[in-house]
Amino acid sequence: MKKILSLLFLILLAACAAKEPPFDAVVVFKEAEDNMRSENFDKARKGYQQIQEKSPDRSYDAVLMLRVADTYFGEEKYSEAIVEYQAFLNYHPVNKFAAYAQYQIAMSNYKDLTTIDRDPAPAYAVVKEMRKLLEKYPKSGYEEQARKYIAICQDRLADYELYVGRFYYKKDSYKAAAGRLEKLLKDYPGSTAEKDALYYAGLSYSELGEKDLARSRFETLAQKYPAMKKTALAHIQKL
Numbered sequence: 377m378k379k380i381l382s383l384l385f386l387i388l389l390a391a392c393a394a395k396e397p398p399f400d401a402v403v404v405f406k407e408a409e410d411n412m413r414s415e416n417f418d419k420a421r422k423g424y425q426q427i428q429e430k431s432p433d434r435s436y437d438a439v440l441m442l443r444v445a446d447t448y449f450g451e452e453k454y455s456e457a458i459v460e461y462q463a464f465l466n467y468h469p470v471n472k473f474a475a476y477a478q479y480q481i482a483m484s485n486y487k488d489l490t491t492i493d494r495d496p497a498p499a500y501a502v503v504k505e506m507r508k509l510l511e512k513y514p515k516s517g518y519e520e521q522a523r524k525y526i527a528i529c530q531d532r533l534a535d536y537e538l539y540v541g542r543f544y545y546k547k548d549s550y551k552a553a554a555g556r557l558e559k560l561l562k563d564y565p566g567s568t569a570e571k572d573a574l575y576y577a578g579l580s581y582s583e584l585g586e587k588d589l590a591r592s593r594f595e596t597l598a599q600k601y602p603a604m605k606k607t608a609l610a611h612i613q614k615l
Contacts, residue, residue: 401427401434412443412450421447438468442477454484475516478509486525489532496536499529534560534567538576545576554580554589571601578611587615 408423424443428435445460461477461484468474482505488498506522506529537560544553557577560569574597581590591612598608 399430401431408443412447415450417447417450436467438464438471438473441467442473445477445480449480449484452487454488457484475509475513475518478505478513479516479518479521482506482509482522482525486529489529492532492535492539496533499532499536502526502529503533530564531568534564534569534573537564538569538573541573541576541580545580548583550580550583553577554584554586571597571604574600575604575607578608582611582615591615 404423404427408420408427411417411420411423421444424440424447428437428440428444434440441460441464445457445464448454448457448460458481461481464471464477465474465481471477482502485498485501485505489502490498503526506526509516509518509522537556541553541556541560544550544556554577557573557580560567560573561577564570574593578590578593578597581587581593594608594612598605
C-alpha cells in the first residue's frame with residue numbers, strides 16, 4: 377500500500393511539473409522593461425537577474441548587465457551602480473554603450489557629492505572618470521558634459537582646499553594654511569576660490585613674517601581682481 381501511495385505521489389508531482397509553463401525570457405524582459413519605465417527598479421532588477429540565472433548563455437549579456445546597473449542608479453544606490461557599470465566595461469569594453477557606462481560611473485560619483493566640508497574623494501573620482509571618458513571615448517557625444525562636470529568638480533576641490541586653508545588660518549596655523557592655499561593656487565588656477573586663496577595666503581605669509589611672499593600674493597590679488605585692489609594695497613602698506 378505504501379508503495380502505491382508513493383507512486384501516486386510521484387505521478388502527481390510529475391503532473392504538476394509538466395503543467396509549469398516554460399521560462400520565457402522575452403516575456404520576463406518585457407515585464408522588467410515595463411517596471412523600469414514605471415521606476416519599479418527592484419522588480420525590474422529581479423527580472424533582469426532572473427534571465428541571467430535561467431539563461432546561462434545570457435549571464436553576461438551586455439543589455440542585461442547595463443540594465444541591472446541602471447536599476448541601482450535609479451534607486452540612488454550609487455556604490456552598487458559603480459560596481460555594475462564597471463563590470464559591464466570589464467566584459468564589454470568596446471560595446472556601443474561603453475561610453476554611456478563610463479559616463480554613468482562618473483555621474484554616480486557626482487551624485488555622491490555632499491557638502492564642501494566632507495571627504496572630497498567623490499569629486500576627485502568625477503574628474504578622474506570624466507577624463508577617462510574623454511580619453512577612451514573621444515567621440516562619444518558626452519564631451520561637453522564631461523568638461524562641464526570636470527570644471528564643476530575642480531571648483532569644488534578648490535573650495536575644499538580653501539575651506540581647509542581658512543580653517544588652519546583661524547587656528548593660527550599659518551604655515552599649514554599657506555601650504556593648502558598654495559596647493560589650491562597651483563592645482564586650480566582661475567578657480568572661483570582663487571581670489572580668497574590669494575587673500576588668505578597673503579595674510580598667512582604676513583603672520584609668518586614672510587613679507588616678500590605676502591607682497592607677491594597681495595599684488596597678484598590686486599592685478600587679477602580689481603575689486604580687491606584697495607584692500608590688497610592696504611595690506612601691502614602694512615608690511
